[in-house]
Amino acid sequence: MTLIAYPLSGALPDIRPARATRDWIDALPEQYGYRCLPLNIASMHGWEVCSPCRATAVWNGGTGIDAITVTSEEKHPLLPASHFGSGVLTFHVAVLFRTPPGVNLMVTGPINHPKHGIMGLSGIIETDWSPYPFTMNWKFTAPNVPVTWEKGEPYAHLMPIQRGLVESLEPEIRELDSDPETAAQYRAWATSRSQFNTDLKTPGSNAAQERWQKGYYRGKQPDGTDGPPEHEIKLRPKPFPGR
Secondary structure (H helix, E strand, O other): OOOEEEEEOOOOOOOOOOOOOOOOHOOOOOHHHHHHHHHHHOOOOOHHHHOOOOEEEEEOOOHHHHHHEEEEEEOOOOOOOEEOOOOOEEEEOOOOEEOOOOOEEEEEEEOOOEEEOOEOOEEOOOOOOOOOOOOOEEEEEEOOEEEEOOOOOEEEEOOOEEEHHHHHHHOOOOOOOHOOOHHHHHHHHHHHHHHHHHHHHOOHHHHHHOOOOHHHHEEOOOOOOOOOOOOOOOOOHHHOOOO
């Protein structure tokens, strides 16, 4: 299984395995956001394309291409630019990707990496056959708000997804008690969660010392038995050669 990158401007842009760390989580009390395993796994799920230099963009609220102004400390062919108008800012990734048969690439803004005044738009490309490169686009949400990407800051997130998977799934609704094992596990968790939250208010209790329940993080069932052996706590996307 390979993810091939064909640079279109002579050199591969700054692409790296996606990282779990986020400045806004680092600033939280006790960095409690890192306790959320689903958030961490999503943050690491793919690769990030990063800005080659510091650049700032401002939208004046207009619909024309000239409504966005981009300034940078240095000239670079991969600086963002106004291409579509209507407050849409475009980054040219300048890479043609090739994925294994049946695998698409989802291209979106850096996951769990919010920016004030702008949001990343998302696209899905059939990169197993397409000879067409793609861009990463952002939509301003507020006029006259300068938005800056620092050098090395991600502006795009690449995530492989299996084509046809969504359509292959048949949505169903079932009564919880139709699956006695799942029902029992859920109710055991609900009871323990309620007790944990009560005990959390008692100084010196086990809950107060643990601070948060770690069952899902550790891949454990509510009764303490092991969950599936393929449970993931970290993802390690491989870097491109030389990165």
